[in-house]
Amino acid sequence: MKQLVVFLIFINILNATSFQEANNVHENQGALKAIPLYKKLAKQNNTKALNTLAIIFIQGDGVKKDIKRAYKLLKKSEKLHSSQAKYLLGKIYQSNKSPYYNKIKAYNSFVDSANEGYSKSQTMIGKYFLFGKLVDKDYEKALYYFKKASKQRDYSSNCYIAYMYASGSGVFPNFGRAHQFAKDQYRLGNKLCKKVWKDYNLGKYKKDDGWQIGDYNKPVK
Incomplete structure (x- = not known):
């Protein structure tokens, strides 16, 4: 009897699916293979699975685009x-x-x-x-x-901060600071950072080391 219980627990573990496992299948074998795993997790109110399924249907990742289905999944996730x-x-x-x-x-x-x-x-x-x-x-x-x-490493926000410093929008113009905020995303091809870099010729300005402004220091790496 004890052996049977251990065996059943072992089978349950094998059948259990984590979000990371589903995501690995998604990345390596495609969305179609991962969808059944995400659906299983979604039934267990796993918000990551619900959101990922929604993204699959929004983008048409291996399936037909279905905004209504995505919306329904997201509303459930929102309630969670x-x-x-x-x-x-x-x-x-x-x-x-x-x-x-x-x-x-x-x-x-x-x-x-x-x-x-x-x-x-x-x-x-x-x-x-x-x-x-x-x-x-x-x-x-x-x-x-x-x-x-920016502090959470959403680096696209740095392009907007760069624009504000370069254009003097709500802050005193500081091209060295704009240079620092724009440079990494500029090199990675972010369209806004490329535009700000070109429009304000930020490449010619030295970086600004005087970072202390209120509660903000410098871009997070």
């Missing part, structure tokens, strides 16, 4: 308090090609996610305030959210 799901829902609401297009819902979804600490949403909200998209321009709030995202 996934900040990533809120970000992805924001992207769906933001697209005027989406059947769920709603600019207000997009902004609110990004705000909720950003205030929960999700870096991509923080960058997104920073853009809203920087460019006055749907809300009044507020450079202080824009820089606040970009800083938050």
Whole structure:
């Protein structure tokens, strides 16, 4: 009897699937092979699996694109308090090609996610305030959210910080500082960093070593 119990436990362990295992199958064998594993985890309320399934259907990764199915998965994940799901829902609401297009819902979804600490949403909200998209321009709030995202290594936010320092948007112009924030993403081909680098000729400026500004120091590596 004891041997039978041990055997059953062993079988359960073999049948158990972690998100990492499903993700490995996805990367090595493709989405079609991984989908059944993600679905199994999704039934167990695994938000990473729910979100990844949604991304597969949004992108049409090995399957037909299905925004409605993705939306349903993300709403379930949102109810399970996934900040990533809120970000992805924001992207769906933001697209005027989406059947769920709603600019207000997009902004609110990004705000909720950003205030929960999700870096991509923080960058997104920073853009809203920087460019006055749907809300009044507020450079202080824009820089606040970009800083938050930058500290979490969402390096795309550094391009916006570089733009603010180069253009003097809400801060005193500092081309050396703009150089430092833009250089790595410029080298990696980020379109905004390349544009800021070219428009403000940042390559000719020396780096700025005087980093201490309030609670912010320098780009996180």
